[in-house]
Amino acid sequence: MRxxxxxxxxxxxxxxxxxxxxxxxxxxxxxxxxxGYQVCVVLVSxxxxxxxxxxxxxxxxxxxxxxxxxxxxxxxxxxxxxxSEQPQMVIGWSIETAFIVGSxxxxxxxxxxxxxxxxxxxxxxxxxxxxxxxxxADQVIxxxxxxxxxxxxxxxxxxxxxxxxxxxxxxxxxxxxxxxFQIGLNSKKIWTLCxxxxxxxxxxxxxxxx
Numbered sequence: 612m613r614x615x616x617x618x619x620x621x622x623x624x625x626x627x628x629x630x631x632x633x634x635x636x637x638x639x640x641x642x643x644x645x646x647g648y649q650v651c652v653v654l655v656s657x658x659x660x661x662x663x664x665x666x667x668x669x670x671x672x673x674x675x676x677x678x679x680x681x682x683x684x685x686x687x688x689x690x691x692x693x694x695s696e697q698p699q700m701v702i703g704w705s706i707e708t709a710f711i712v713g714s715x716x717x718x719x720x721x722x723x724x725x726x727x728x729x730x731x732x733x734x735x736x737x738x739x740x741x742x743x744x745x746x747x748a749d750q751v752i753x754x755x756x757x758x759x760x761x762x763x764x765x766x767x768x769x770x771x772x773x774x775x776x777x778x779x780x781x782x783x784x785x786x787x788x789x790x791x792f793q794i795g796l797n798s799k800k801i802w803t804l805c806x807x808x809x810x811x812x813x814x815x816x817x818x819x820x821x
Contacts, residue, residue, distance in 0.1 A: 621726075640665055652665050683714075753774070
């Protein structure tokens with residue numbers, strides 16, 4: 612168990628590659644650490660290498676599954692980590708974590724120890740069960756207005772806060788010349804940028820679990 616002299620924020624998420632959601636999580640963790648909080652990340656799937664990248668940033672990382680996809684069987688282990696770390700806030704990242712975090716939120720209300728639950732959504736709830744779990748959140752954060760439009764009949768999203776991905780915000784606030792200056796490119800030339808790992812990795816684990 613770590614020291615609780617600082618506020619601890621826990622992030623519960625799938626394992627991701629270093630692009631898309633994976634990159635967004637790295638940015639979020641780095642920002643929370645820079646603000647002076649302790650960060651604990653619980654990975655509820657595996658196979659993408661996010662744990663190594665987050666540990667380099669200074670976050671405590673727990674892996675509770677060897678599956679490449681999220682499964683509800685990890686709930687008891689995640690509950691044990693929450694009891695040990697005692698976070699003041701738990702953030703569920705993306706809709707696939709809503710069932711796990713929402714279930715634990717329901718259980719926490721019956722115990723002496725509770726925490727603030729924030730659910731981040733990159734897509735709207737797909738089923739009534741997912742919507743019910745999202746409804747347990749104290750705050751819902753969505754990645755775009757379109758999610759609110761697609762879920763306008765769902766009460767959990769009526770007071771949701773829209774926080775666009777960093778890449779979207781970056782695109783809106785900075786022009787091509789500024790981007791070129793920051794990353795050392797010639798703004799007058801055509802750019803070819805790679806946004807994926809150059810070294811391919813085996814995905815045989817996904818075939819095994821499939």
